[in-house]
Amino acid sequence: MLTLDQLNAATADECVALLDGTYEHSPWIARAAAAHRPFVSLVHLKLVLAQVVREGGHDAQLALIRAHPELAGKAMVSQTLTAESRNEQGKAGLTDCTPEEFACIQAFNAAYNARFGFPFILAVRGPRGLGLGKTEIIATLARRLDNHPDFERAECLRNIHRVAEIRLNDKLGHAPEQGNLVWDWAERLAVHSDPGFAERGELTVTYLTDAHRAVAQDLQAWMTECGFDEVSQDAVGNVVGVYHGQDRGAPRLLTGSHFDTVRNGGKYDGRLGILVPMACVQALHRAGRRLPFGIEVVGFSEEEGQRYKAVFLGSGALTGQFDAAWLDQQDADGVSMRQAMAHAGLNAADIAALRRDPARYLGFVEVHIEQGPVLNALDMPLGVVTSINGSVRYLGEVVGMASHAGTTPMDQRRDAAVAVAELALVAEKRAASVPDVVATMGMLQVPNGSMNVVPGRCSFSLDVRATTDAVRDACAADIRAELAAICARRGLHYTLEETMRAAAAPSAPAWQQRWESAVQALGLPLFHLPSGAGHDAMKLHEIMPQAMLFVRGLNAGISHNPLESITNDDADLCVRAFANLIDQLASEQP
Numbered sequence: 001m002l003t004l005d006q007l008n009a010a011t012a013d014e015c016v017a018l019l020d021g022t023y024e025h026s027p028w029i030a031r032a033a034a035a036h037r038p039f040v041s042l043v044h045l046k047l048v049l050a051q052v053v054r055e056g057g058h059d060a061q062l063a064l065i066r067a068h069p070e071l072a073g074k075a076m077v078s079q080t081l082t083a084e085s086r087n088e089q090g091k092a093g094l095t096d097c098t099p100e101e102f103a104c105i106q107a108f109n110a111a112y113n114a115r116f117g118f119p120f121i122l123a124v125r126g127p128r129g130l131g132l133g134k135t136e137i138i139a140t141l142a143r144r145l146d147n148h149p150d151f152e153r154a155e156c157l158r159n160i161h162r163v164a165e166i167r168l169n170d171k172l173g174h175a176p177e178q179g180n181l182v183w184d185w186a187e188r189l190a191v192h193s194d195p196g197f198a199e200r201g202e203l204t205v206t207y208l209t210d211a212h213r214a215v216a217q218d219l220q221a222w223m224t225e226c227g228f229d230e231v232s233q234d235a236v237g238n239v240v241g242v243y244h245g246q247d248r249g250a251p252r253l254l255t256g257s258h259f260d261t262v263r264n265g266g267k268y269d270g271r272l273g274i275l276v277p278m279a280c281v282q283a284l285h286r287a288g289r290r291l292p293f294g295i296e297v298v299g300f301s302e303e304e305g306q307r308y309k310a311v312f313l314g315s316g317a318l319t320g321q322f323d324a325a326w327l328d329q330q331d332a333d334g335v336s337m338r339q340a341m342a343h344a345g346l347n348a349a350d351i352a353a354l355r356r357d358p359a360r361y362l363g364f365v366e367v368h369i370e371q372g373p374v375l376n377a378l379d380m381p382l383g384v385v386t387s388i389n390g391s392v393r394y395l396g397e398v399v400g401m402a403s404h405a406g407t408t409p410m411d412q413r414r415d416a417a418v419a420v421a422e423l424a425l426v427a428e429k430r431a432a433s434v435p436d437v438v439a440t441m442g443m444l445q446v447p448n449g450s451m452n453v454v455p456g457r458c459s460f461s462l463d464v465r466a467t468t469d470a471v472r473d474a475c476a477a478d479i480r481a482e483l484a485a486i487c488a489r490r491g492l493h494y495t496l497e498e499t500m501r502a503a504a505a506p507s508a509p510a511w512q513q514r515w516e517s518a519v520q521a522l523g524l525p526l527f528h529l530p531s532g533a534g535h536d537a538m539k540l541h542e543i544m545p546q547a548m549l550f551v552r553g554l555n556a557g558i559s560h561n562p563l564e565s566i567t568n569d570d571a572d573l574c575v576r577a578f579a580n581l582i583d584q585l586a587s588e589q590p
Helices: 004-009 012-018 027-034 042-055 058-066 083-091 099-116 134-144 149-172 177-189 210-226 272-286 313-318 324-328 337-343 348-354 416-432 469-490 509-521 536-540 568-588
Strands: 230-233 239-243 252-258 294-300 361-369 382-388 390-399 437-440 457-466 493-502 528-531 546-551
Touching (some): 004 012, 012 027, 042 058, 042 149, 058 149, 083 149, 099 149, 177 272, 210 294, 252 272, 272 294, 272 361, 272 568, 294 313, 313 348, 313 536, 337 348, 361 536, 361 568, 382 509, 382 568, 390 469, 416 437, 416 469, 457 469, 469 493, 509 568, 528 546, 536 546, 546 568
Parallel strands (some): 252 294, 252 361
Antiparallel strands (some): 230 239, 239 294, 382 546, 390 457, 390 493
């Protein structure tokens, strides 16, 4: 079995030979990577190889893609695949296609090559390493035919890096055992879904439905199996597991995330932040190890606001911000929150007692899938979050005059839609002018619009987010000023209502530094990024220090979507980083 010590001690030529087959017919990658030795860890080796490809340039990348065989293609039929490719295509069942499957894949291969000029590349052993099914492979091929050529070239390279990662694991005898555990737990939770979605194979788990309660039961059972000392479900439906420290009265590290989902969502948003610390507690328990502090893992029952209008019900209860008026809210079927709680056996009268005393806690940390494309695009598995963005939202309407599209001269129009379109460009330009600021106008509507009528009204939404409240407010103020100027110039008037405001939650410096040290201990470089999405951590930020770790998602980092995915290797890195963080914390305690 190959070792890093062998690679580091080898000559450049020997290093290339030892890494032969990692990248298909492309020894130049290993040769360039050899100059970056010593490889301090397996993940460092993987990152160096990906960096070499990134810096190799367009022509070299294209040659690398074209060095790969088509799936179920001529090389398979003629039995000229490399041993590695033959093994991978065999594990995915591609060497045993029915005539119909083979014809379908061949037709898609031809269409793909005609569109992009290179073969379709997919890591057919998949995110768990066990092999994708032929149906999933065909569906992925069909979906990716619609991608932009530049994006698809990058997606091929990302899949090539995943192929190389699995091949390196095989060469070095590495199995991401804890990552497999977390990945498998997430799969098992995903069997529970609300009615109307489960029948279509879609994952939807909303607050206190039968599927939601089944997830909570699984989490409680697994926490017990992991060795938590106390496992319970509280009055708002949170699943709480406590692993005591050497002294049961010692302060605790608080961690966790939510287990509800959006409609037709993904398997890792929220849930990853529960499962990763569970794996760490399991390892502590098996080693018979107690820390100078306790660990409290909370599976927050609600964060997404899908069944009821209120959000952060789970984490809000811990910060003492559960509003009793929410209990009278009704879902789409007329079931009040109070009724749903009673049906689930929860006592709403006990919610106020869930408020945590910050003095009993060291801080709050959360592991979360990035829900964005940044880490994925950089081939970076982990990123340290600097701040959860503050946001402000508005609903507005511009009012002009509806008139005949054929008879109203261009210089005499009072077109509300064009004014809103102009505002959208202003918002885009203003946000792009400052790092880590985003502005989105996701809803634009012309009421009763008609093809032959100049729009007299146009309603819109505006969402502005930034790492600090001051930067966010400055951007929003400039956009509002431009709205007033546009309407004045065009003879229009407008209304604008602020509908939501959430404060930014900067990471506590000491906790951010612990995540940084944990990432570096794995042999990874540091990469910092803000979170543009809301998280339970932003609620806990109000009463205690917090910091987050992001893991990249596959499929360009898409989230709140069935394509949301992570690899077992990246899940393993999350567990190892979390374990390193608690080791740091243990060494700091008196």
